[in-house]
Amino acid sequence: MVLRLCPVVGAVTLLAACAPPGKLQLEDQEKFGRVKSAVWFEFKQLIPDEGGDQFHQFWMTDRPGFCGQMKEAAPVIAQSWLDTIGSIPTNADDLERCERHKAYWTTLAEATTPMFEKGLNQLVLDLKVPGRERREAPEEEVYAAGYDGQDPYFNGRLTYIDDNPYQLVAEELNCADYDWFDAPGRVLPDALEEYTVVDGDAEVTIKNDSVRKLTLKDGELIDVDGDPSGGIEGKGKFKYCEVEFTGALEYLIEPPPLLDAVTEETETAPPG
Numbered sequence: 001m002v003l004r005l006c007p008v009v010g011a012v013t014l015l016a017a018c019a020p021p022g023k024l025q026l027e028d029q030e031k032f033g034r035v036k037s038a039v040w041f042e043f044k045q046l047i048p049d050e051g052g053d054q055f056h057q058f059w060m061t062d063r064p065g066f067c068g069q070m071k072e073a074a075p076v077i078a079q080s081w082l083d084t085i086g087s088i089p090t091n092a093d094d095l096e097r098c099e100r101h102k103a104y105w106t107t108l109a110e111a112t113t114p115m116f117e118k119g120l121n122q123l124v125l126d127l128k129v130p131g132r133e134r135r136e137a138p139e140e141e142v143y144a145a146g147y148d149g150q151d152p153y154f155n156g157r158l159t160y161i162d163d164n165p166y167q168l169v170a171e172e173l174n175c176a177d178y179d180w181f182d183a184p185g186r187v188l189p190d191a192l193e194e195y196t197v198v199d200g201d202a203e204v205t206i207k208n209d210s211v212r213k214l215t216l217k218d219g220e221l222i223d224v225d226g227d228p229s230g231g232i233e234g235k236g237k238f239k240y241c242e243v244e245f246t247g248a249l250e251y252l253i254e255p256p257p258l259l260d261a262v263t264e265e266t267e268t269a270p271p272g
Helices: 011-018 066-083 094-111 165-172 180-191
Strands: 022-026 037-047 051-061 120-128 142-145 153-161 192-208 211-222 228-246
Touching (some): 037 066, 051 228, 066 094, 066 228, 094 165, 094 180, 120 192, 142 153, 153 211, 165 180, 192 228
Parallel strands (some): 037 228
Antiparallel strands (some): 022 228, 037 051, 051 120, 120 153, 192 211, 211 228
16 A cells, blocks of 8 residues: 555665655644645736736645645635626625525535545745735745745745535525625634744745745644733745636635735735
């Protein structure tokens, strides 16, 4: 069985081939688990008659095959968005609006079943260099946590998910309720245990055109209330994965904020 999973010859090579693609160390958090996917995503979005978006993210998860799962789910979800939320008539009544939202959440839940069938732990890192288009691949740099108007920086989110949060929203969203539109706000805060990386450095090294090595050092976490939540460090070899879709992955993928447009009072971020 092992040889079928790692078809190589020689004990040393066998161990190297089966080694996890990365590791994560947490000071105070529950154990993340064995890292089984380290993916360098390039998301390529197109919205008919509006244009597109293109950006890179680094994902580390405790689920194997995450690139393939995302490539399969993304086009289905994005098309559902076009057919439902993305095309609500301006004169639609409340019932039609609700039914379209519920249809989108139902598709979102069904398409992500393989991702969440055993829960999911994930770390997502957005890397940015001020003045450089975000469609450009991350280069060899040391990125500091938090927005910086001049030097390379990154935003990081650590998330623990026990059950499919989109299925929970779909079940909660009842068009007979006057406040059906609040269903995501009622469900998601309890379904997602999230932390933000507020300190530390992320160093990127180019291994080749399809692999970036990333090392996170001296990271610190805070919870949704802003309370300190321990340290975080890790490293991984992230393999390139291109994901193309037409529509929007609203709630599934959060594009990195357009922080180059930040003023002292406001932030601007792209939709969905």
